[in-house]
Amino acid sequence: MNKKSKYPKLLGIHARPGPVLSILLAALPFVILLGIYLVSAEIRHRDNPADKLLPKISKMTSAVKHMAFEKNRRSESYLMLDDTLASMKRLLIGSGLAAVAALLIGLNIGLFPGVNVTLNPFLTFVSMIPPLSILPILFISFGVDELAKIVLIFIGIFPIITRDIRLAVGKIPREQITKAATLGASQMQLAYRIILPQIMPRLIEALRLSLGAAWLFLIAGEAIASDGGLGYRIFLVRRYLAMDVILPYVLWITFIGFTMDFLLRQALRFFYPWYVAGEDK
Amino acid sequence: MNQKARFLQVIDVYKSYSGKVVLDNIDLQVKKGEFCTVVGPSGCGKSTLLRLIVGAEKPTEGEVLLDQVSVGPPDIQRGIVFQRYSLFPHLTVLANTSLGLRLGGRPGSERMSSQEIKDESMDILEKIRLAEHADKYPHQLSGGMQQRVAIGQSMIMKPKILLMDEPFGALDPDTREDMQLFLIELWEQEKMTIFFVTHDLEEAAFLGTRMLVLSQYYSDGRGNGKGINRGAKIISDHPLPRMASNTSGKQSREFTRLITQIRKEGFDPDYLQHAHEFNLLHPDSFQTLTEDESRI
Numbered sequence: 001m002n003k004k005s006k007y008p009k010l011l012g013i014h015a016r017p018g019p020v021l022s023i024l025l026a027a028l029p030f031v032i033l034l035g036i037y038l039v040s041a042e043i044r045h046r047d048n049p050a051d052k053l054l055p056k057i058s059k060m061t062s063a064v065k066h067m068a069f070e071k072n073r074r075s076e077s078y079l080m081l082d083d084t085l086a087s088m089k090r091l092l093i094g095s096g097l098a099a100v101a102a103l104l105i106g107l108n109i110g111l112f113p114g115v116n117v118t119l120n121p122f123l124t125f126v127s128m129i130p131p132l133s134i135l136p137i138l139f140i141s142f143g144v145d146e147l148a149k150i151v152l153i154f155i156g157i158f159p160i161i162t163r164d165i166r167l168a169v170g171k172i173p174r175e176q177i178t179k180a181a182t183l184g185a186s187q188m189q190l191a192y193r194i195i196l197p198q199i200m201p202r203l204i205e206a207l208r209l210s211l212g213a214a215w216l217f218l219i220a221g222e223a224i225a226s227d228g229g230l231g232y233r234i235f236l237v238r239r240y241l242a243m244d245v246i247l248p249y250v251l252w253i254t255f256i257g258f259t260m261d262f263l264l265r266q267a268l269r270f271f272y273p274w275y276v277a278g279e280d281k
Numbered sequence: 282m283n284q285k286a287r288f289l290q291v292i293d294v295y296k297s298y299s300g301k302v303v304l305d306n307i308d309l310q311v312k313k314g315e316f317c318t319v320v321g322p323s324g325c326g327k328s329t330l331l332r333l334i335v336g337a338e339k340p341t342e343g344e345v346l347l348d349q350v351s352v353g354p355p356d357i358q359r360g361i362v363f364q365r366y367s368l369f370p371h372l373t374v375l376a377n378t379s380l381g382l383r384l385g386g387r388p389g390s391e392r393m394s395s396q397e398i399k400d401e402s403m404d405i406l407e408k409i410r411l412a413e414h415a416d417k418y419p420h421q422l423s424g425g426m427q428q429r430v431a432i433g434q435s436m437i438m439k440p441k442i443l444l445m446d447e448p449f450g451a452l453d454p455d456t457r458e459d460m461q462l463f464l465i466e467l468w469e470q471e472k473m474t475i476f477f478v479t480h481d482l483e484e485a486a487f488l489g490t491r492m493l494v495l496s497q498y499y500s501d502g503r504g505n506g507k508g509i510n511r512g513a514k515i516i517s518d519h520p521l522p523r524m525a526s527n528t529s530g531k532q533s534r535e536f537t538r539l540i541t542q543i544r545k546e547g548f549d550p551d552y553l554q555h556a557h558e559f560n561l562l563h564p565d566s567f568q569t570l571t572e573d574e575s576r577i
């Protein structure tokens with residue numbers, strides 16, 4: 001049974017990389033990046049043992065130990081934990097509110113022609129405003145604490161999710177709406193019992209795609225005015241060129257983002273098996 | 282025109298899409314309890330006619346009446362089964378079937394308890410032989426099973442009229458025959474009125490008590506030039522004997538003769554009958570032509 005496969009392992013459109021090869025290949029870019037970093041750090045440290053730009057791994061672990069596992073003397077708490085909690089709170093409230101509002105407004109725009117003609121042009125217009133350009137306005141009108149940052153995240157991702165929901169509603173076959181009406185669905189039942197459960201998975205997908213943007217607005221907001229948060233810390237220590245703190249923080253943010261994406265994907269699979277099966281077709 | 286025939290009425294109905302006429306002065310009345318089948322070439326406007334009757338679209342001109350009342354947007358009096366998309370993907374088979382009862386119930390009937398709703402839905406699933414699949418989602422069913430659920434979902438509401446748009450179009454021949462027999466059985470039991478669109482002539486002749494042919498291949502007083510913006514009309518209308526509930530009738534000579542005739546009348550682009558010569562043989566059939574159309 002030692003027949004040679006006619007499918008190439010790696011090259012070309014018909015390639016069938018096996019599971020082991022897939023994992024090795026996936027690890028490859030990471031390993032290369034790490035290698036380049038280690039070598040460059042080594043070279044720079046040979047020239048200048050006090051180099052700050054590319055800190056050695058040992059320097060970073062001790063910085064992490066200091067930030068994450070030792071109580072800060074002034075605040076009597078763990079700084080990295082505080083920063084994480086502060087940022088997560090803003091991120092979750094901002095994107096949660098955006099998701100709920102987008103769901104309701106997108107649903108109604110998509111379903112009711114009257115709401116559509118009233119709100120859709122306005123929504124299209126609003127979604128063209130670069131959110132960061134109104135950041136000063138937000139700080140002036142909502143003050144420099146939590147509210148302004150939450151509003152920034154909200155304004156940053158709400159229009160795009162709304163538009164995605166509207167498109168999803170529009171894609172629901174006309175036949176389903178007719179069918180529901182012939183089964184006696186009132187307009188409210190149609191909207192909230194027939195259509196809404198069907199676009200929930202789309203909301204999760206849209207949210208997954210918007211999380212990157214949400215982080216962007218969060219960090220921008222924290223960088224400009226804040227007294228805590230992951231973005232705040234990065235921009236604070238930048239003044240001392242503390243790459244040994246910045247790099248671990250960036251990795252940590254990336255890890256949190258990755259985890260959130262993963263959890264949303266699992267939720268999709270768990271709660272909406274019919275959607276996942278339909279997408280695979 | 283007898284009174285009984287005025288259950289479903291379509292009067293001088295036109296439908297055009299961005300200027301292009303699709304349905305051209307349609308006149309039709311169907312009596313209660315009729316199993317009316319509609320055939321016609323692809324794209325002639327069969328689905329459009331069905332959408333007008335269910336109320337998903339408005340006629341450009343003319344009127345559709347059900348029980349003497351002009352119809353509005355889709356409602357509980359008219360059930361519909363489409364070729365696709367009839368089921369709600371996020372609901373299980375049982376939830377799809379019971380949906381109408383859970384939303385508001387049949388008009389005029391008392392509110393049912395959730396146990397009663399479940400029992401009645403399971404009865405229907407029993408009838409369409411899907412009881413053991415009650416907890417599956419539509420995507421886990423075959424095409425034939427999905428269509429059966431769609432029919433059950435409409436049936437449970439006992440609509441005055443059940444509209445069906447090529448409901449068996451995607452099924453293999455065996456399943457299709459099963460479903461045909463099943464539908465006739467339901468129709469006999471429930472004494473419903475059915476309006477059934479199909480592109481399969483044998484199916485139409487076998488199922489129906491009346492068969493309509495909708496086609497754009499005809500001529501009339503407007504001439505035959507290229508610039509004529511002509512849509513489809515009902516060009517023939519046949520009463521059909523109800524055959525025994527088995528498929529052997531499909532071989533009879535009468536049956537094959539009718540099908541050959543309809544194929545020529547409705548489906549041959551070069552065989553153009555004048556509007557005066559249409560085979561409108563059914564007693565409920567009528568036609569009002571405009572002055573232009575009726576010119577010889």
Ligand SMILES: Nc1ncnc2c1ncn2[C@@H]1O[C@H](COP(=O)(O)OP(=O)(O)OP(=O)(O)O)[C@@H](O)[C@H]1O
Nearest residue numbers: 298299303321322323324325326327328329330480
């Ligand atoms: N929403 C629409 N907008 C524009 N044109 C349409 C629309 N719906 C239908 N038509 C046109 O009307 C004509 C009739 O369409 P319809 O779907 O009713 O045909 P049909 O007889 O059901 O065809 P088939 O047998 O292929 O299902 C077609 O030429 C189609 O292009």
Ligand SMILES: [Mg+2]
Nearest residue numbers: 327328329446
């Ligand atoms: Mg059609």
